[in-house]
Amino acid sequence: xxxxxxxxxxLTDLHAxxxxxxxxxxDALVKEGSRAVQALIQxxxxxxxxxxxxxxARALARIGEPAVIPLLDxxxxxxxxxxxxYLAAALAEMKNAPVEEIISLLGSEDPELRRYGTxxxxxxxxxxxxxxxxxxxxxxxxxxxCAQYTLLRIGIExxxxxxxxx
Numbered sequence: 591x592x593x594x595x596x597x598x599x600x601l602t603d604l605h606a607x608x609x610x611x612x613x614x615x616x617d618a619l620v621k622e623g624s625r626a627v628q629a630l631i632q633x634x635x636x637x638x639x640x641x642x643x644x645x646x647a648r649a650l651a652r653i654g655e656p657a658v659i660p661l662l663d664x665x666x667x668x669x670x671x672x673x674x675x676y677l678a679a680a681l682a683e684m685k686n687a688p689v690e691e692i693i694s695l696l697g698s699e700d701p702e703l704r705r706y707g708t709x710x711x712x713x714x715x716x717x718x719x720x721x722x723x724x725x726x727x728x729x730x731x732x733x734x735x736c737a738q739y740t741l742l743r744i745g746i747e748x749x750x751x752x753x754x755x756x
Contacts, residue, residue, distance in 0.1 A: 601633050603615035619646075619653075635668065635670075646676070651680045662692075671702075674706060689711070693707065693725050694733075696711075696733045696737055707736070708736065715744055718740075723741065
C-alpha cells in the first residue's frame with residue numbers, strides 16, 4: 591500500500607526534467623488506483639505548471655473507473671476553467687469511457703458543465719452515439735436538446751428529435 595510520503599514523492603516527480611522519471615511516477619500513481627485519485631485531483635487544482643498537470647490527468651484517465659465519480663464531482667465543484675479542462679480531459683481519455691455518467695452533465699443547470707459534457711462526449715465520439723440517441727429520445731428537456739446538439743457536433747444527424755418535437 592502506498593504511503594503518503596511516497597504519493598507526494600510521485601506527484602513531485604511529475605515535475606522532473608527526466609522523462610523516464612515522470613513516466614515512472616505516472617505508472618506508480620496508476621498502479622495505486624483509487625488510493626491516488628483524490629491526491630491527483632487536488633494536484634490538478636493546485637498545480638500551476640501545465641506539463642505536470644497533463645501527466646496527472648493522464649494518470650487519472652488510466653486509473654479509469656475508480657476515478658469517474660470523483661472526477662465528475664470535482665468537475666461540478668470546480669469553477670476555474672483551467673482546472674476543469676484537465677478534469678474533462680481525464681474523463682475523455684478513459685478507455686471504456688463512462689458515457690452514461692458523462693451524459694448526465696448535459697442535464698446540469700450549469701451551462702459550463704453542459705459545455706464540458708459536450709466537449710468530453712465529442713472527444714469520445716462513436717462509443718457515445720447510442721447513449722446520446724437514447725437520451726435524446728427519452729428526455730424532453732435540456733438533456734435531450736443537449737444530446738441532440740452533441741450528436742450534431744460529433745457529426746451525426748439525428749433522425750429523430752426529442753419527444754414532442756418534429
